[in-house]
Amino acid sequence: MKEKRYSPIVLSGPSGSGKSELIDYIEKKNPLFLEATGSTTRKKRENETGRMNFLTREKFIELILSDNLIEYCTYNGNYYGVSKEEFLKLRRYHLIFNVSYSSAKIIKKEYGDTFMIYLLPPTNEELLRRMGSRNLERYKLGIEETMNNALKYEYLLLSLTNDLESTYYDFMDIISQNDKANQKRLTLSKNIDFINNFYK
DSSP states (O other): OOOOOOEEEEEEETTOOHHHHHHHHHHHHHHHHHEEEEESSSSOOTOSOOEEOOOOOOHHHHHHHHHHHHEEETTTTTEEEEEGGGGGGTSEEEEEOOOOHHHHHHHHHHHHHOOOEEEEEHHHHHHHHHHHHSOHHHHHHHHHHHHGGGSSEEEEEEEOOOOOHHHHHHHHHHHHTTTGGGGGGSHHHHHHHHHHHOOO
């Protein structure tokens, strides 16, 4: 008999798209949803929220060599990865993975029922406002990630300005697979055009 589990949820997007804020809101609204704990060699940011183990490069390499990671990648000079044990939580939770596409595609390959969601604010101007003092390099990396990979996802989710509640319900439409979820599919020309024109 096949063991019951929830489908993994990948939530990706550029810096400033609102991933951490949305995940925090989802967890508070629904205790069955939980952010997956990742590991990284980067330094913890000031006032950072979210679940992340901050490791030395040496410790991270130990995890790689011991085959304890389902995936890992390098981004902006740092290692990021997710342990195999983390996926055991799918027995009890809708697990949300805040990862880039290089990790998302591996999770999707391992778990074919994974929800692949790409998050963007309503406009590029709003993205720049949210980033504030964050450096230009992270903004450029976001452009590259979005233009190269966003259309490889299944759904487009907009993180509405000062309206986490509406974004939450849009997210839940996707997970519950109701009729509204179809309007967020990245097979629709309106959503494809939105991504292609986002940085113009």
